[in-house]
Every structure is written in structure tokens, then in C-alpha cells.
Amino acid sequence: MKNKEPLIFIIVVAFTLLTYWLVEPFAHSQMHKHVESEKFAYADLPAVTKTGVAATGKELVTGAAACTGCHAITKDGLPAAMDAVTAAGTYGVNPPDLSNAGALYDAKFLSDLIKNPAHALKVEHKFDAAKGKMHPMTPFAGAGGEIDQEVADIVAYLQSIAVKPEEVTPKMAFENACGRCHAVGYEKWTQIGEKPAFKFQKESLAFDIKVLEYQESLTKYMGKLPPDLSMYIRSRGEHFISTFIENPQAHLEGTAMPRVGVTAHTAEKVIEYLEDAGDTKRAERTATGKNVMIFIVIFAIFALLWKKQVWRDLH
Amino acid sequence: MQNISRRGFMGKAFGAVAGVGAVGSLVAMKKTWDPLPSVKAAGFTTLDMTKYPEGELITEKWRGKPIFVLKKTAEMVASQTATQKARDIVVGGSHFMLCIGLCTHLGCIPGYNPAEKAFLCACHGGQFDWSGQVTKVPPPRGFDIPPFKIEGNNMILGEVGPEYQAMKDSGITL
Amino acid sequence: MAHFTKATSVKDWLNQRLAIEKVEKVMASEYWIPKNINFLWAMGMVLAITFALLLVSGIFLLMYYQPHVDHAFYSVNFTIMRDVGYGWLWRHVHGVAASVVFLVIYIHMFTGIYYGSYKKGREMIWISGMLLFVTFSAEAFSGYMLPWGQMSYWAGMVITNIFSLGGLHMDGLVEWIRGDYVPAQAFLTRFFMLHVLLLPLAIMGLIGLHFATLRIPHVNNQDGEEIDFEKESKKYLAGDKAGSKVMRFANDFMSKDMMVVGIYLIFFFYLVFFQYEFALDPVNFDPADGLKTPAHIYPEWYFLWSYEILRPFSVNIGLMAFGFAQVIFMLLPFLDRSPNAIPASRRGAFGVWFWLLLIDMIVLTAMGKLPPAGIFSTIGLVAALAFIVLWIALPFITKNEKKA
DSSP states (O other): OOOOHHHHHHHHHHHHHHHHHIIIIIHHHHHSOOOOOOTTOOTTSOOOOSOOOHHHHHHHHHTTTOGGGTOOBGGGTBOOSSOHHHHHHHHSSOOOOOTTHHHHBOHHHHHHHHHOHHHHTTOTTTOOGGGTOOOSSOOOOOSSSOHHHHHHHHHHHHHHHSOOGGGOOHHHHHHHHTTTTOOBGGGTEETTEEOOOOSSHHHHHHHHHHHHHHHHHHHHHHSSOOOOOTTHHHHTOHHHHHHHHHOHHHHSTTOSOOOOOBOHHHHHHHHHHHHHHHOTTHHHHHHHHHHHHHHHHHHHHHHHHHHHHHHTTTO | OHHHHHHHHHHHHHHHHHHHHHHHHHHHHHHHHSOOHHHHHTOOEEEEGGGOOBTOEEEEEETTEEEEEEEOOHHHHHHOOHHHHHTOEEETTEEEEEEEOSOTTTOOOOEEETTTTEEEOTTTOOEEETTSOEEESSOSSSOOOOOEEEETTEEEETSOOHHHHHHHHTTSOO | OOOOOOOSSHHHHHHHHHOHHHHHIIIIITOEEESSOOGGGGHHHHHHHHHHHHHHHHHHHHTTOOOOTTTHHHIIIIIIIIISTTHHHHHHHHHHHHHHHHHHHHHHHHHHHHHTTTSTTOHHHHHHHHHHHHHHHHHHHHHHHTTOBHHHHHHHHHHHHGGGOGGGOOHHHHHHHHTSSSSOHHHHHHHHHIIIIIHHHHHHHHHHHHHHHHHTTOOOOTTOOOOOHHHHHHHHHTTOTTTOSEEEIIIIIHHHHHHHHHHHHHHHHHHHHHOOTTTSOGGGGSBOOTTOOOSSOOOOGGGHHHHHHHTTSOHHHHHHHHHHHHHHGGGHHHHOOOOOOSOGGGSTHHHHHHHHHHHHHHHHHHHHHSOSOHHHHHHHHHHHHHHHHHHHHHHHHHHTOOOO
């Protein structure tokens, strides 16, 4: 009698794979818009043509450009003008500390941002100066010299004080680029910073109230409270998050979320932060997975040998 | 015959491989039963030892257990016997009785009678004096002392400091 | 009272009291299996192993899961996935096994249909198996509620709404099932009870029944051949192992079962560690939000075919079609009018019917997940109608079948 098992096996596997392909890769390709990564090139923004001088930039930042009126640069000993909650009450969101902005954000993006925030952030649908809706960040109109040169000087200054790009940590990247709008409860991160372990409930509640006050201003500013990102690495996946950060409008037209202009490296660090929050055991999973696979192959080989022995007498 | 024994061998070999798998999964199961890392991380409590009133028993909490803290009066310190003194803990010049407030018999919480300056365990009648020594059976020993470390006027419960290590080594506490 | 003698060994002592040797013979070494079968006959063992994996992983998840609307999501995604040692492993095993168990059930079912293993005294095997399919479905659904993510909540909302029975507007029944106007605390706690107690008990009872139904008719074989088990087993015991048409369950068939289980587990653990997203839907990693429905909601893949039968029609007809799909498989032994218990390949029109049904169900499954728009909507409607037509045609096709 002919052995039909290989044929039956092929049929079972073929139908299983067909069904899998239909309900997973194919169905999902039909359900979700596919957004290709632009490799964080920010091709829509003009190229930087001038070489900046950091010392001149520093004078502009603290002087004519008045950056430090709203932004802290703690690294250079310049504290924030107000605390996070008050700042959010004034601007809608706490303006970022610029200490490491030169490393976290793309130079082209920073240059455009300084001159025209709503354009670089891709929120012109929300903030239109012509209609009297100003973005809370005042555009820099120049300090009397050539504006592109001045902007290049400011960027050069920010780059000179920032950590080296390879020193950017996941936490640093996330907190500055995302963490002023998004909480990550599983990492104890709130929009106003990490929640400390309080001994007394009173202190803990006082902190929570500050967070709620901040969130109230933020909700007014954004239209709705930006979501907690604790499990986003599992609910959205790396590709979605990365392309969303790169250009939120490409995924969700009209969203209030600005393009934050991070470099490709910073985006990788943000992803790493989210992996540490929502997929903490990924390394253990891969390592255990390898060992279990090796064991189970050995198990199957021994089962096969046993079957061969037992069945020798049956034919 | 040889054939039969070989068949038996393959069956046993397969059984052994399956057994290794079962033992391997037991390792994962054991780890699942372990106290959670978050529970272990919360196992440290810091007490500010300057805030205790003299001669009054205060109950703190450490790892879910009651901790008796009694700042001894000058009278108590002066009258301490050698064994009572051995249990004495000195922080910032003040003398304390500090122990886990569970009867060493079967773990009930004894009540403190300020008039008699003694503890009585309602469960089985065990008694302890104000220094934590047992004065009446069934408890087999005085109150246990939690691991502690003195840092200035603070006391960190859960960490082992030299004073605690000395008490443990001399057998004053388990 | 029975007569007991001084035991000569532990085995003898137990034997006198529990008849372990007899039990071993009845259940294993002299439980006779036809030799003329292929690896598809090992699916029962594969299912038993998968059920064991579900049970063990479920026990460990139960140690940390909290059935409370405010804590369920956190207890699953933070405590179990981050804090508990190997908690993630139990969740991945549980989630993947819950999905894969249906793949094996479908293979097992279609094997039965193909070889006619529901006929000639084997009707109860089929019926008890279908009852297991129903209880497994309820178990899968109730378990899906527990992480209290977006898919849990909205699946709970949609599926319980089916019980309003469309035009009958039985909203009271829906509220009774939920214990609230919407899926909330009462709903979560009762589905938790169903998932960890009542349904597993029912499943275990039905597994016992399913095994018992095999006892008298014995398992079928590849050619539907009627075997004289009495005669063939004597031949085997007399030493003619090669000449007998039957073999022992243990160790003869068991060794093959284990070989198939080994290959299956390679596939299974690969999914658990490296390809789990199909079973742990990303959308369910968003916490439940009663004020926001996800952009795409769909059941797990194994419910898609019956979901698609519901979807293309207006509410009342859809519900009737859905009800039809739920019970029709149960009636298979009575709808197949042919006495032939042979493989579908030798049954003419029935063979065509078999492959059409299989392909139709795969089409329904695919359309059930795709957005119900444009061409997919039309294909879904055609496939749903085809499903109903196929089942209505079955008695007529099989009645005219020539006797083999």
C-alpha cells in the first residue's frame, strides 16, 4: 500500500498556511494604511546652508532670540522661568529644556522650527497666524543680521552644549521628545516627571493633583489627553511608532500631535524606552525560546526513534 | 531478545528526555511562585528615630509585620540587667527596644500594658518584659529583632548593619 | 466483601484493591487500534496535550490575575508580563494554545468528515466532539474577556448583543447575561467564573464522554473497513503482530502519537516565542474604553467563518443564518443519508461537497476579517449563501450515493 502520509501532511500544511496568510498578513495589509519610513530625512524642510558659531548662538539664545524666556537650559545654568504645571497653564504644554536639544533633534528641523514653529511641527492646520491662531512658540524674526546665519549660530550653540549623539539614552530621548505630553504609567512616568515613592498618602495625592492640573491644560491645548504609552510597543508595534513619530500626519491626518523632529537615532532610543516599558522580557523570551526549541527538537527525535523501534514488529 | 531490550531502551530514553522537559518546566513554575521583584524591592522601611516619645510603645510596619518601637526612659536604661542591655539599640544617644511585634510562639501580636511595662500574648498567655525578653512560656525566646542598619538618626529596616550582625552572631535574635 | 491475601509486592497490593493491571489493559495495552490509519488519528492526543498546556499555564496565570475592571488590564500586562517570573511565558503559552487548539480541532473535525467517522454507530463520537467544540468556543470567548483590553470589551459588547435576537429586542436578556447595561464589573466577574470553573469542568466531563464514545465502535480507519477486533487482537496476542490488523494503544500507537506530538510541539513553541501576534491581538494591548470602539474589530480567527455568516445579511436574517451555522455541524450524522463509511475521495459527489465546504469556510474566514466593503462584502455574501446551500444540498447528494 502506498504511503499517503506525506501528501496528507502537505495538504494540511498548505491549507493552514493559506488561512494564516489570509487572516494575518493579507487582512492587515487591507485594514491599515501602509506608511513607508522616510528615514528621518525631513526632505520637505530646506537644507542648512550656513555654518554656525556657537558663541554667537549663545548670545542670541539668552539675548535677542529670547529662547530662555520660556525654555530652561539647565546644562548651562539657566533654569526654567516657571514650574511645569504653571508653564502648561500658560503655553498648553511645558516647553522643553534645551540642554540636549542639539543631539536629540535634527539640525534641519531645529533651523526651521526656530523660524516657523507651526511649519516644522506640521501643525499649521491648528495654528494659522493669518487667522490669529498663534503657535505658543514665537517665531524668531532675526536679530538684525542675516537670519539664516543667526539660526545656524543658535543651532550650533545647542549642539555644542548637548551630549554626543551616541550618548543619548532611551530615557533622555523619551522624556524630552514625548514625555511632556505622554505618560508611561508602567515606568512611573507622568507629564511632569517621574512619580517618586512617597511615604505619606497626602504627599502622593498632592503630586497626583499637580499631574491632573497639568493634564487639564494639556487636554485643552491638544483637544484630548494624549494617551499613556505603556503598552504601545505591543499594541502598535515598532514600525507604526517609528513612522508615526517621523510624521504623525502621514498616519492620522489632522491630528494635533506635532512632528517632533527627532533624529533617526533618537527615534530608535524612544522605541527602546517603549520596549523597556511594554516588552520588558523580550531578551529573556528570545533566550528561553532558543533553549526550548533545541530541547523540543531533541524530544521529537527521540519520539521518532522510539516509534521506529516499536513499529519494527508491526509491519 | 536483543531486539526487545533495545526497544525497551528507546522507550526509556524517550521517557528520560520527556522527564528533562518536565523538570525544566518546574524551574519556570518555581520562579512563578517566588515573591515578586516589586514585593522584594518594597522590603525596606526607614524610620526617623528622633520622633519617638519616651516610654510609649509605637507600632510601625515593615514587610507587613508590626514593629514595636519603645524609647526607653532614663529609669529603664539605668535599671537594665545584662541580658536586657544586650537587646538595647542605641541611635543618636537614645536607647530603644525595637523588635518584630509577633509572639515567637505562633505569631500573634501581644498587647502592651503600660502600667506593668510588659507584653501579654492573648493567644496562649506568653509574656515579655519591656526589653522584649520572654518572661513566661510558651514563647521559646524573646521578640525577634528585624535586620536594621543605623544611619545617623535614621534606621533602615531590612538592611543588615554591624550592630544587627553583632546581635545575630551572639544569638540574641534569630 | 472481596477476599484479600497478603500482598507479595506493592503492585500486587494495589492490584488487589484497584485492579491496576486490568485498568492498564483496558485503557492502554489491550485497547485496540486499527493499523490502517495515518497521523491525522493522532490529533486527539495533540488536543489532549494542548488542553494540558492550557490548564497548566492557566493555573499560573490565575495566581496573579485580578478579575476587577480597574485592575485586570494592569494585572495581566504589568504584573504577569513584567513582574512575575516567567509570567510572560504562561501568557504566551495560554494565548497561543487557545488559538492553535482550534486549528487542531478543525483538522480533527475535517478528518472525521473526510473519512466518515460519524457513521454506523459512531454518531455519539461526533456529537460529543461537537459539544466539545461548543464548550471550547465558550471557553475561548470567556477567556478573551479577561485581559479587559479594547478587543475584550468590544467583543463582549457585540457578542452579548447577539442575544437580543435582532427584531425580538430581548434587551432584558442581554442585560441579564451582562448583569449590567454594558459589560462592566458583574460581567467580568461572571465570565471569569465561567472561564476558570464552570466551563473547564464541563470540558473535562465532555472529554471523558468523548473517550467513552470511542469504546464500543472503536476508532475508524483510512478505508472505513469493518474490522473484527476480537479476532485480530487474538492474532496479535498469539504473536502474529505483523499479520494482525490491529495494534495496542500503548505503546504501539502511543509511540506514533508522541512522534506527532513532538513535531507539533516544534511548531507550537515556535509560535509561542517568535510568532505570537496572531494569537495575542495588538488591539487588545489597549485598555478597555467604553467610549471608543477600535477602528477594526473582528473575532479571533477561529470564529471568523461563523461571524461572516452573520455579517452580510440584515440583522434578523443574519441571526438566523448564524444560528443555522451553529447547529448544522451537530446534525451531520443525520444529514448524510449514505450508509457508506468510506473516505470522501471514493464517494463521488460527497467528495466534491467536502472540498467545497472546506474552501468555502476558508473564504468565509478570510472575509470575516477583511473590512466589509466593496468586493470583500460581495464575496462574503456569496460564501455565506454557498455555506447554507451546501448544507441544504447534503441530504440530497448523499441519498443518491451508490452503495460501495
